[in-house]
Amino acid sequence: MSATRPPAARRATSRMGTPNPFGKAPKTRTVMAPEGLALISRIPPRSERLAAFLLDFFLILAADFALLTIPFYIGDFSSSLQWTIVLFLTFIVNNAYFIYFELSWQGRTPGKKLLKLRVVNRHGGELSPFSVVVRNLTRQMELLTPTLLWSDGPDNLLVNVALPIVWFFGITLLPFWNRDGLRAGDLLGGTLVISSPRAELLPDLSAPSGDRLESARRFSSRQLSIYGNFELQVLEEILRKPVSDIPRATLWTVARKIAVKIDYPLDPELTAEGLRLFLTDFYAALRAFLEEGRLYGRDKKDQNSPPASGAA
Amino acid sequence: MSASSLAAPGEAARPDAPWLHGEAKREAPNGVQDGAIRSARFRKGREESWRRLETLLAKLDKKGLKALSAPETIELPRLYQIAVSSLSLARAIILDRRLLAYLENLCFRGYLAVYGPRETLAEVSVAFATRGFPAAVRSLKIYILAAFLVYAAGILAGWLQVGRDINHFHRVLPPSQSQIQVSDSPQELLANEIFPPFPGFERTFVVFANFLFRHNAQVAFLSFALSLALGVPTVLIAFYNGEVLGALLSLHAQKGLLLPYAAWLSIHSVTEILAFVLADAAGLSIAHKILFPGRESRLKALSRQGREAGVVMLGVVLMLFIAAFLEGGARQLFNHTGARIAVALLTGSLWLAYFRYAGKERP
Numbered sequence: 001m002s003a004t005r006p007p008a009a010r011r012a013t014s015r016m017g018t019p020n021p022f023g024k025a026p027k028t029r030t031v032m033a034p035e036g037l038a039l040i041s042r043i044p045p046r047s048e049r050l051a052a053f054l055l056d057f058f059l060i061l062a063a064d065f066a067l068l069t070i071p072f073y074i075g076d077f078s079s080s081l082q083w084t085i086v087l088f089l090t091f092i093v094n095n096a097y098f099i100y101f102e103l104s105w106q107g108r109t110p111g112k113k114l115l116k117l118r119v120v121n122r123h124g125g126e127l128s129p130f131s132v133v134v135r136n137l138t139r140q141m142e143l144l145t146p147t148l149l150w151s152d153g154p155d156n157l158l159v160n161v162a163l164p165i166v167w168f169f170g171i172t173l174l175p176f177w178n179r180d181g182l183r184a185g186d187l188l189g190g191t192l193v194i195s196s197p198r199a200e201l202l203p204d205l206s207a208p209s210g211d212r213l214e215s216a217r218r219f220s221s222r223q224l225s226i227y228g229n230f231e232l233q234v235l236e237e238i239l240r241k242p243v244s245d246i247p248r249a250t251l252w253t254v255a256r257k258i259a260v261k262i263d264y265p266l267d268p269e270l271t272a273e274g275l276r277l278f279l280t281d282f283y284a285a286l287r288a289f290l291e292e293g294r295l296y297g298r299d300k301k302d303q304n305s306p307p308a309s310g311a312a
Numbered sequence: 313m314s315a316s317s318l319a320a321p322g323e324a325a326r327p328d329a330p331w332l333h334g335e336a337k338r339e340a341p342n343g344v345q346d347g348a349i350r351s352a353r354f355r356k357g358r359e360e361s362w363r364r365l366e367t368l369l370a371k372l373d374k375k376g377l378k379a380l381s382a383p384e385t386i387e388l389p390r391l392y393q394i395a396v397s398s399l400s401l402a403r404a405i406i407l408d409r410r411l412l413a414y415l416e417n418l419c420f421r422g423y424l425a426v427y428g429p430r431e432t433l434a435e436v437s438v439a440f441a442t443r444g445f446p447a448a449v450r451s452l453k454i455y456i457l458a459a460f461l462v463y464a465a466g467i468l469a470g471w472l473q474v475g476r477d478i479n480h481f482h483r484v485l486p487p488s489q490s491q492i493q494v495s496d497s498p499q500e501l502l503a504n505e506i507f508p509p510f511p512g513f514e515r516t517f518v519v520f521a522n523f524l525f526r527h528n529a530q531v532a533f534l535s536f537a538l539s540l541a542l543g544v545p546t547v548l549i550a551f552y553n554g555e556v557l558g559a560l561l562s563l564h565a566q567k568g569l570l571l572p573y574a575a576w577l578s579i580h581s582v583t584e585i586l587a588f589v590l591a592d593a594a595g596l597s598i599a600h601k602i603l604f605p606g607r608e609s610r611l612k613a614l615s616r617q618g619r620e621a622g623v624v625m626l627g628v629v630l631m632l633f634i635a636a637f638l639e640g641g642a643r644q645l646f647n648h649t650g651a652r653i654a655v656a657l658l659t660g661s662l663w664l665a666y667f668r669y670a671g672k673e674r675p
Contacts, residue, residue, distance in 0.1 A: 034427070035396045039420050084522045091526065096433075103436060104376065106428035118424060122615070126427045129436040130444060134622025141537040148530065163541075187611060188598075188618025196424065199417035201362065202410045204352050233409045240410065287407050288349035294405050295350075 029180060029192070032124035041120070044195035046181050048115045055111030060097050064090045098136040103129055112193075122192040135189035142172050142184050205239050206284035217281040223262040224289040230302035232290060235283050239276070248272035255279055351406045358398050362418060365391035369421050377430070392422035443671030445627035448620045450667065455593035455600070462547055463589060466554020467561070474562035484559040498567040506569065506576045507647050521640030528584065528632045532591040536598075536625055543599025550592045557585075575649040578656035580639035586663055587631035594621035594628070631663075 030038040067090050071082060101109040107119035107127055119135070121127045146164035175181040180192060238246065238254060248271070255275045259266035266278065290300060300306070368388050371379050380388065399415045406412060431439070449456070473480045481494050492505060531549075538545035557577075564573035598614070598621050605613035638655070646652050 031423075033396065033419075033423050035393065037396050037400055037419070039423055040416055041420060088522055100433055103429050103431065103433055106372075106376075106424060120424065121427070123612070127429045128619070129429050129431045130440075130619050130623050132429060133436070133440075133626055134619050137622055137625060138537075138618075141533055145534065145537050148534065187614055188622060190612075190615030190619060196417075196420060198421070199410075199414045201359070201366075201414045204355055204408065204411070206349050206352050206408070229407055232407055236409050284349055287351065291349070291351050291405050291407055294407070 026195075027179070029194070031120060031122070031192070031194075034125055041192075041194040041196070043180055044115070044117055044193065046175055048117060048195065049175065049181055049193060052109070052111035052115045052117050055114060056098065056109050059110060060094060063093050063097075067093065095137075095140070098139065099133055102132045102136065107132075116195055116197045117193055118196050119191050120194055122186070122190050127191070131189040131191050133189075135183070135185035135191050138185035138188055139183070142174075146172060202240065205236060205280060206287055216284070217278065219262070219264070219282065219285045219289075221289070223264060224286055225300075226262055226303060227258075227286060228300040228302040228305050229290060232283065232286050235279065235286075239279060239283060243272075243276070246272075248275065251275040251279065258282060351402075351408060351411075354398075354401070354406065355408075355411060358394065361391055361394045362398070362415075365395055365418060365422055369418075369425055372425050388422075389426050392419070392426050395419050395422050440623065440626065444623050446667050446670040446672075448623040449590060449627070450672075451620055452590070452593045452597055452624060455596045456589060458596055459550055459589045459592035462550045462592070463554040463585070466551040466556075467558035468554075469551075470555035470558025470560075471562045472558075473555075474559045475566075478563065478566055481559050481563050485556050492563075494563065496567075498569055501564070501567065501569060502572070506572050508644070521636040524640050525633050525636035528587075528636065529629050532588060532628050532632060533625070535588070536591045536595040536621070536628075539595030539598040542603060543596050546592050546595040546599065550588070553588060557581075572649045575652040575656070576643065579643045579646065579652040579659075580635045582656045582660040583631055583638060583663065584635035586660075587628045587635060590624055590631070591628045594624040597621055634659075 027043040028040050029043055031041050033039050067086055071086055098109055102119055105113065108117070112118060119127065119132065121131065146168045149160055149167070150164045171184050174184050174187075180186075182192070186192060235254075238250075251272055252270075252275060255266060255270075255278055258264070258279075267274075270278065293300060365388070368380065368384060368391065371384075372388075377385075395415065395418050399419045402412055402415050470484055473484065478494055487493065492501065496504075535546050535549045538549070560577075561570065561574065564570055597617050601613045601617040602610065608616070638659070642655060643652065646655060
């Protein structure tokens with residue numbers, strides 16, 4: 001299978017494979033793009049799947065309700081012919097809704113679109129329209145089989161009582177029993193539902209504005225070889241926060257900690273703005289240093305790892 | 313697409329690319345050049361094409377594939393490939409968390425757009441009817457044979473049981489579920505069951521056909537769905553359906569009505585029973601893959617077979633739709649044994665020809 005689980009050790013890490021200092025890491029799964037690149041997708045929590053389904057279900061119910069009630073107001077509804085046509089139309093709506101939207105909205109239904117979910121091919125590559133058909137035909141069976149069997153009455157203990165219960169727990173609740181939240185329909189169709197929220201391209205912190213070019217602080221290799229990728233990215237998250245969110249006291253704590261560690265003479269009189277400039281300069285220099293190390297195959301994960309560069 | 317955005321990934325591969333020869337440019341401290349560190353320059357050179365891809369993706373998201381002009385549809389996969397190569401480079405080197413997150417996301421969205429489903433519902437329907445369905449049926453040959461044998465065994469069992477003692481009929485089909493009784497005389501059967509007066513177009517072609525369709529589709533779905541229980545219920549249901557059929561045939565044979573009853577039955581049953589056999593075969597193929605996945609992993613074998621079986625099930629639903637029209641309407645309309653047999657033969661040979669030849673690739 002080309003879609004592989006990240007090994008256990010990577011599960012607690014973020015999408016970049018570096019430790020995520022900010023809360024619980026989202027569940028991910030890689031999908032192999034035909035270009036040979038393993039793309040990382042986020043597995044949505046089951047609550048999002050359920051919410052999307054309930055939304056779609058509500059829309060279908062609303063359509064059925066409209067189909068079943070509107071004819072009452074526009075004419076004689078006693079004829080069984082009209083009744084049958086309406087029933088047939090609801091049959092079409094109920095069965096074609098998911099298939100139609102997942103085909104024409106690229107793996108999304110209105111509910112999925114709202115929750116930013118998508119259906120993709122679990123094995124990588126194009127999402128076949130037949131996969132879409134299969135995963136949605138199965139949906140009816142997953143949900144309705146227990147109720148159909150149950151509603152036949154308790155004539156047969158095995159078929160009308162035991163089977164629906166086993167079915168409900170084994171098939172209907174299947175998404176709760178596997179890590180990727182696969183329904184029986186996903187198993188049969190070879191599909192996977194992933195979460196694809198949009199990420200913004202934020203400004204590069206290392207790119208200083210014009211007049212900072214000359215005055216940017218310089219750091220020695222020895223000073224830069226103390227910290228690793230993890231600390232760099234923690235610093236990035238701090239600097240990315242809105243200016244007003246970080247009081248001078250916090251900036252001072254961070255800057256002083258760094259200054260002491262790398263033995264840099266930091267002016268205690270610096271304003272919040274000045275401290276921010278110091279941190280930005282250090283960030284840019286550290287990033288350039290660590291990235292150069294990576295370029296030559298010397299990766300320093302955090303401050304406890306062995307040195308990234310031969311210079312240290 | 314502008315020339316500069318196309319040049320961006322090429323730049324990285326050129327022998328004089330600063331990326332690959334960072335060591336030679338030692339003059340600036342810490343890889344800083346023109347006031348920007350290396351990864352900032354990497355970003356600068358490609359950002360335009362990323363933004364362009366983002367614009368196209370947003371357009372696609374909002375209005376669908378048709379919103380893109382012809383040049384844009386050519387541009388999209390190229391921009392996607394630029395983004396993918398940016399990502400693989402960035403993953404190896406760049407430490408800007410947010411930039412990486414952005415590229416991961418952009419590439420994934422590009423991947424979804426480039427490899428998303430392209431067909432419309434109409435195109436899928438045509439492909440399904442002309443190629444997908446008959447091809448999927450052909451791939452189930454061995455399972456169809458198995459399901460057919462189970463059916464035949466059921467028919468034989470029903471026929472033999474009722475043949476030995478006509479009163480065994482209600483052991484197969486309880487009186488509560490049967491519209492006919494053992495005590496019915498041949499005249500009653502002919503007048504009420506086999507040649508009833510035509511109740512009108514609406515009641516037959518629409519109301520009754522609709523009921524039959526929904527009922528039969530449910531039975532077929534159930535039989536298929538139960539294949540997940542390793543196929544045992546599927547086989548039992550197929551056998552029982554055959555048994556009922558055999559019992560009914562035997563009952564009518566003993567009242568001297570075998571031919572008119574068989575004609576009455578076959579006008580729709582050729583299509584209906586074929587559909588049931590296909591549903592059972594699809595279910596059996598799933599059960600087979602669950603038990604014996606072969607060389608592939610169980611999940612992969614299941615999803616591959618599942619797709620085939622799902623295609624067959626969709627076809628089964630359509631066949632049952634046709635069968636319902638024949639049963640609910642045509643049977644009442646053609647109040648003549650010969651005409652009914654003719655329709656049965658015609659539909660039977662049409663189905664066979666369709667499954668045998670439709671969508672087959674010519675050598």
